[in-house]
Amino acid sequence: MPKKSRDETDVDAQQDKLIKRHARGEHRWPAAAGVLVVLASYAFLPTVIMPVAVRTVVVVLGLVMLIPVIALNPVRLVKQTSWSRTLSVGLALLLAIANVAALVFVVIVLITTGAKDGPSMLLAATQVWLTNMIAFALVYWELDRGGPVTRHTSDRSELPLADFRFAQDEDHDAIDEVKGRSSAAIGWTPSFTDYLYESAIGSMAFSPGAAMPLSPRVKLLLLVQSLGAFIMLALVIAHAVGQLGA
Template sequence: MTQTEKRERTAEPEHRWPAVIATLIALAAYAFLPSVVPAIERYAVVGICLLMVIALVIYNPHHLTRESAWSRRAEIALAIFILVANQIALGETIVRLLNKHGNGYELLLASLQVWLTNVIAFALMYWVLDRGGPVARAMVPRPKLELADFRFPQDEDHDAVDEVARGSSKKADWVPNYIDYFYFSLSNSMAFSPTDTMPLTHRAKLLMALESFAGFVLLALVIARAVSLIG
């Protein structure tokens, strides 16, 4: 990206730390909350993810202003790695519940860990994929951005009342950051459907479907079964 291209945008580059803090919370929950996954496997996943986080923070310590082929791949790989590891934990938790194995309190905490990590991990996936990722969203001229995976309210607020329109994508060069994707992921996991943000691509719809299904299973089967085991 050239300096000329950068000056075409007025959007502020996104800060690195909201995504980092969320990732660390997910890794801490994965490592320390009760889980059906053996400890050595959990710690190995956490160790690999921490190495990737450290490398990405060193490359972009504060604001996300630069990107290379390796950093882009590392961002995507980190999100996929956490997501896949957590889906394995989800599957093993369901198997244990169906086989009536485990303490009810521990299964409740394990369910909480899987659900919380899912919300954060899916938010990371949405964040790294949409419109080419966090660096591209703020730095690349809009006509050159990749196709949007999601449509946010701000993307269509330019013809609303003045105090709303001023913050729209068209008038203020607004772009979503990790907090927007986290809220979207949280609401999708609880409502099992889109709320204020709509999926536009097949990959976005498939990811949302997987997250909704996982949330439904946890609330309708895993948590309900764990509560029945208490006492």
């Protein structure tokens, strides 16, 4: 077998180093803070939008699911069990489903009663829009490449298929100041902030942000999120115009 050149050996060593990375776990609190903001938003939704019983169930169930996963990883996300993974994904889906339910309640109230309390309806719509952005960010964060624990602590060769393609995933052949932030150069992995940005763009521009969706499930989730945000915006504008003409 012919000997490898020095350059080929260096490349192989670099690839081994990148594949066998051991990144520090992601910080717990940005995502946990997002969950708490969403739960607080549900707790203070006007009763005319979502009944007290429904809001109470969502908030209590959300806290019950959040506490154990925080206890398992209080600072950084480095450990995962089957039950913690189930709770984490279930919590994100619970918040997203509750948001869709809140949107339905808002639509029903505006269409059937033509609520005259403009400030309250505007506040409720803002709360639903905010929870839409954060809840779907949590869903994307939990699903992409196996979730935050797997994404940050497993070798890249062991990661599940990606749901999003970020610019850093393909910047390894760019100019130095760009290449220096690439996944290949520093083992970069998306964190909650990256998914929050993508979700915010989806809620405001009704289109993907810097990352492109790859999997059918994420494309459908983006469609649901953008459709909900669009409906909310259209209803709020229509309601505001109606109030001006009243």
